[in-house]
Amino acid sequence: MPTCVLPFVHSFKPLLQPGAALRLIWLSLGSTALAEVAAQAAPSAVVLDLQHGLWERTTLEAAAGIAGAQVPVIARTADLSPAAIASALDAGAAAVMAPLVETADDARALVAAGRYPPLGRRSGGGLRPLLRGGAAMRAGDAQVALGAMIETALGVENAAAICATEGLDFIFIGTGDLALSMPDATPRQVKACCARLRRTAHAHGLPCGLFTHDAVAARQALAEGYEMVVVASDIGLALSGFTHAMRDSQR
Template sequence: MASYPTAHTTDIENPRLRLLNKIKNGEFPLMTFMALPSVRIAQIIALTGVDGIIIDCEHGHIGDDAMHNSVAAISSLGVSPVIRIRGPAHDIIKRALDTGAHGIMVPQINNAEEAQQIVASSKFPPQGVRGQGSAFPAIGHGLTTPEYMKTANETILTMIQIETRMGVENVDAICAVPGVDVVFIGPNDLAQSLLGYTPARGDEPEFVAAVDKIIAAAKKHGKWAARMVNNGSTAKEARKRYDTVAITGDTKAIQNWYISEFEVARSS
């Protein structure tokens, strides 16, 4: 067990931290992914009623400049920006958190050692090895820099993704790592790793067993469980088992709307 407060146990109350506040209160916050590098896209999505926006720096078309601008735009509108980084390297985690993000998401975690490294890079001493030298992160939390440094370790959400066969095999040890807050299932990559194809139908026995194992490990170790879903109806169904979900993303939302409306326009 952790000997220091985490996002699960903190008694710090900051109304700016919408995602943390809702998930702690069991309110099933809704997230979505953002892959397009635009302040205006960030603002448009933030005004939809979403609770958290995952700025996708792994697969999205988003570099450092757009990452900073998106975090500022999203947090200023009362929504929580989370950055999905491209890998678990210390400098990448530091760079993402220095934007003022309310959390980070790290893809393809395979073992407890990787999870421990992520937690260490995410927290200031004595709990971790994160360095301080920027005025920017406090802004996204609506705090002064000293206030931010005192509270960041226990209010920033550290999310790790389980989306490989090895990650599933080691999921119990991964979920036991103190400081891991959210265990997020990446269903497409998980299906690719387990079954050799995507998208999964979702009813394949090996895929279902892996999802069950991940959720059970998260619950056993007191972590929040999350996943990506395709639409509102599947998000609603996910309330039974998950603490939060991400409903697709900006590129799919735009494309799907146009496709469906063009089909209507061309129908007889």
């Protein structure tokens, strides 16, 4: 096998352009079959939620391979640890989205864990990277996209320092956790906070994504200037479909 072949088929990093409109499908249920179906819908990328989702290492590997043959795969890592970040990339994810980044130190730790030396401290290994060899690891390193999730009040406070971190490729706002960390804020105030984060990211040359719950909210967020949105999630679609079916059966 040629060593120039990357550990993933489709890169996400080249899509991160100013004015981009990237539509993501978010998967939490741990189903490789759903990952394959989602990829057939041709989203900009599929997100595998390893923090709150039901993914295990073997299903992660399978989903990254199956869905990744069609579209870029983003792994929302379980946490900020080097092991969580490296295992997601070793599985063949084209990008990682690390949760709960609250400080510049957190952002620097993310970059260090996501890059091979001399840029970082990621260890060489994993089935897919090793199959393709050391040259492919180096080539893949330049194509991996690293994203920081800002989703707490402390993260908002430190947003400028986070966004100034060298090696970050994008910012993604976790609206649910952000609202939880601001219990006294109104929805309007949370939305204004997200807008400030978007402007901060853009001021540092970084595209900014927003977690949205459906296609309507996603369309509105794109109109407001966010580059990445969630158009659908497997849990949301399943719940909506079952609810509508029950309602329709009683008419």
